[in-house]
Structure formats: structure tokens, C-alpha cells
Amino acid sequence: MTSLNAPANWPKAGDEIDPAKFGPFGESQLLRYAAASGDDNPLHLDRDLACAAGLEAPPVHGMLLMSCFEPALRVWRGDLVVARLAGKFLKPILVGEGVEISGRVVRASADGRPELTMRLIARGFGGDLAILAEATLVSAEAPA
Known part of the structure; x- marks a missing residue:
């Protein structure tokens, strides 16, 4: 059942996003991220300390990796916005490595304010599971 608020092509449970690659992340990116975010933890910036x-x-900042989910979702559905994002970090991604983002809809609700629950995964280019995340997406045009 679709409400008047949900777009006609509202996603359904099981729909998947196309995989998207980000990185590899270099030391200069981590330095810029540290300066912009204020997260200057030396573990991310000092190779000797990381060793x-x-x-x-050095490991890539977790929040820098989490920021890769939003553009992957935007490419999939530019009419949706992330209302909530949470993740569990399972394995570090190191300088020189990158991630591949994938995901699927686990719940789609068209009642009231249309909303999706997405299961998102970030894997290192070698296939190791780095982040398991969940996002709530809403229509960019739905009233708050």
C-alpha cells in the first residue's frame, strides 16, 4: 500500500544499490581530514605510531569512511536523504587501501512519512568486512 506521500517508484525490501568504490585513501587525505574535522589523533597521522x-x-579515520555511504546512496536515489546513520567498525582500512560500498533495503514504509531502512556494508578492496552500517532514508520532498 502506497501513501500519497511516497513517490510512485518507492523502493521495496530487497532492492540493492550498485557497489561504489572510494579510495585508495592517501596520507595527504588523512591530513586534510584531520585538519577539517579536528580529529588529529596521531594514530591516523604517524606511520611509526601506527606500526x-x-x-x-595508519588507519583511515572511521568518520571519513562513514562519509562514503552518503554519496553512494545519492547516486542510487538522489530523491532520498539520510536521516540517520549508525555503523559498527569491524576491521580498519589502512592508508593506501580503499572501500567498496554496497547495501540493500531491509524495510520500506510508505505510511505517514515514507522511510527506508538500509543495511550498508563497507568492504576493503580485498573483500574484508570493514563496516556494517544501518541508515534511515526519507524522501527529500516529504514534509518533516
Whole structure:
């Protein structure tokens, strides 16, 4: 059942976004992100410190990786906006690596204010699961 608020082509459970690649992320990107975000944790910026912590290279900031979900969703459906995004970090992505974003609709509601719940995944280019996330998307044109 579709409400008057939902677009005629409202997504349904099981619909998937096309995979999108981001990166590889370089040291200069991490430096710029640290300056813009205020997250200047030396673990992300100092290769020797990262190695001392048992990593092969500095890890990419988690929020920088989380920011990759929104453009992937926007390419899939430019008529939707992210209302909520939460993620669990499972494996670090290191400098020189990138991620592939994928996802699918797990719940689609067209009642009241149309809303989607998306399960999102970020995998390293080697296939390792880095982030498991969930997003709530709403129509950009629906009233608040």
C-alpha cells in the first residue's frame, strides 16, 4: 500500500544499490581530514605510531569512511536523504587501501512519512568486512 506521500517508484525490501568504490585513501587525505574535522589523533597521522600499535600503516579515520555511504546512496536515489546513520567498525582500512560500498533495503514504509531502512556494508578492496552500517532514508520532498 502506497501513501500519497511516497513517490510512485518507492523502493521495496530487497532492492540493492550498485557497489561504489572510494579510495585508495592517501596520507595527504588523512591530513586534510584531520585538519577539517579536528580529529588529529596521531594514530591516523604517524606511520611509526601506527606500526608500534601493531598496524602495518595508519588507519583511515572511521568518520571519513562513514562519509562514503552518503554519496553512494545519492547516486542510487538522489530523491532520498539520510536521516540517520549508525555503523559498527569491524576491521580498519589502512592508508593506501580503499572501500567498496554496497547495501540493500531491509524495510520500506510508505505510511505517514515514507522511510527506508538500509543495511550498508563497507568492504576493503580485498573483500574484508570493514563496516556494517544501518541508515534511515526519507524522501527529500516529504514534509518533516
